[in-house]
Amino acid sequence: MLHANAAARQQGVQQGMSVAAARALVADIQHCPRDHVAEMQTLQRLAAWAGQYTSMVSVQMPHALLLEIGGSLQLFGGMRRLWSKLAQDMGELGFESLLAVAPTPTAAYWLAYAQQSVIITARAEIMHVLGRLPVAQLPWAPVVLDKLQAVGLRYMRDVWRLPREGLARRFGVDLLTQMDQALGHSADPRSAYVAPATFSAAITLPAPTTDSAALVFAAQRLLLELAGFLRARGAGVQYFELSCSAGRSAATKITIGTAHAHRHVEQWRILVREHLEKLQISAPVDGLQLRAPQIETVADRSGDMFDAQNAGVSTLWLERVRARLGNDVINGVCAVAEHRPEYAWHTTPPDLSVNKNQTQHHHALPDRPLWLLAQPLAIRAERGRLWYGGVLHKVRGPERIESGWWDQRPMTRDYYVVENVAGIRYWVFRDNAEGRWFLHGVFW
């Protein structure tokens, strides 16, 4: 037993017990095997995420990360701030963490391993603080620990006092080297973790759920991780895929895209929520996976909050609308130099940045109606008069609009501006091929 929840602990289940012993205490205990591979992968993902705090992150197996923070202190506003930011950010990702700071990586690791959440800033302090650590709490091989305890060495300060030659002979040169590295007496090179080129992370839900709020909460952790990953390399993404796995049935995949590449978690979260809320979940979801196959470089700070308050904000609500109602519900428009009324405009992707009226040359068309009917409406023509909610009088016309043999949809129409007695002004045409009259637009 590595961990037990509160209910299990209450029944007497303890860390270090065998599964059989735990089952003897609680007959229906649920347990899952430790997954070393997943643990290692998680540690590596965290290393990629931690790259946002410093360029030098190294993985200390099996469950520690070493961050060289000397160069980051100024950027993050000092030791205390960086400390609390790290602790908070780790918590938001869903991890419990224990932080320790020391002038050498080995000393920091020993402190964290021994669960001593302390900050040492001066080299001279290292020996004193480490001296209080019980040797049993050091990351050394059990054989070494047994030998140390067998000769009555209980604390590190007892070990410091012994002659070096004797230590090396009895416990191995390696132990001596580590002690020198901890004190900063000998070099302690670490290899920096190199993050993969694309992002992929998965999360297993504590319990399968169909509740979209719970899924959004879980997804947020993946989004935070993605943001950290991207911040570490001054990058952003324009889209990512979120898969919801549900037991053995096929995973549901959602692709979430934004107008610009960025790394703003709040914007993503809003879009993810929209998608998840409208998702038809057939089976309880037990895991989420987030993949961002395409990482793009974005300008220094523009991926963060800065971007959200600027260009991103003008399109965020459009993305929300698309996420909820579908991609095709929202469009821009443009006018086209084309004499057939139906084809004199079309929809475009929304884009505030181009001034269309300046870039497009409009032919000096005669009056065109404010509303165009998508389908021309047949109207009555009787005794030489047009009727639509009363008699229609001609104001202007005809304007002949026709297209020739080259066209897929040939037309010959005579357009008139007409008005009813109430003063409502319409655009009507006579289809010269059929000889029938149609209402096609409204001026006012």
Place this chain on the structure above:
Amino acid sequence: MNPHLSAQATQWRQAGVWRGRDLPATALGVATGYAPLDNALPGHGWPTQGLIEMLGDFPAASGLRLLLPTLARLTQTRRWLAWVAPPHIPYAPALAAQGLELSRVLLVHPRRALDGLWVAEQALRSNTCSAVLLWAQDIDTRQVRKLQLAMEAQGGMGIIFRPASAAAQASPATLRVHVAATPGGAEINILKCRGAWAASAVHVDWHDVVAVPVSPASTAGDIHAQRAAQ
């Protein structure tokens, strides 16, 4: 203004009687482009705070037509002009001819009426729209209030187009007008106007439009300029 009415107003004022439309609290509005209408509105233009309701029956497009000078002006800023659930195609060549910058125009066609309301609310709250136009056949007082609240939270104009029959319903909108076509123009009845008593009918002639100047009260700054200023 009718000199007789002015004289009467002065008399009333001397007698300690204030007319609603003289209340100083009213914020300056956005010029409508039509002098008779500007004079009838308390802020001398469309209110910039709160919802405007345009009542009128299809097929007339008079209400929309009345707004065009203002909309043309608003599209000069770098903000969206959202058209939510328009009953027909807002015809781009005509809009461009009326001076609307088409790159600002967004057409939203939700499949359900309720979605239209939601989109309008999002658009209003986004603070990225110079104006949001919503066509709603069937909308209740509570929903109008929701939009009104969204408007009060952020800037930009909000206009709902509703059938004339909606006049029977109470509305929290700041301004409520009924617009009907007349030969060559429109007749506007101000049904409700916060900060003023309902005035008598106003008549405008489409030919009498004047270009809408840059209004100091216009809430519609460039998004980027506004953000930079903050």
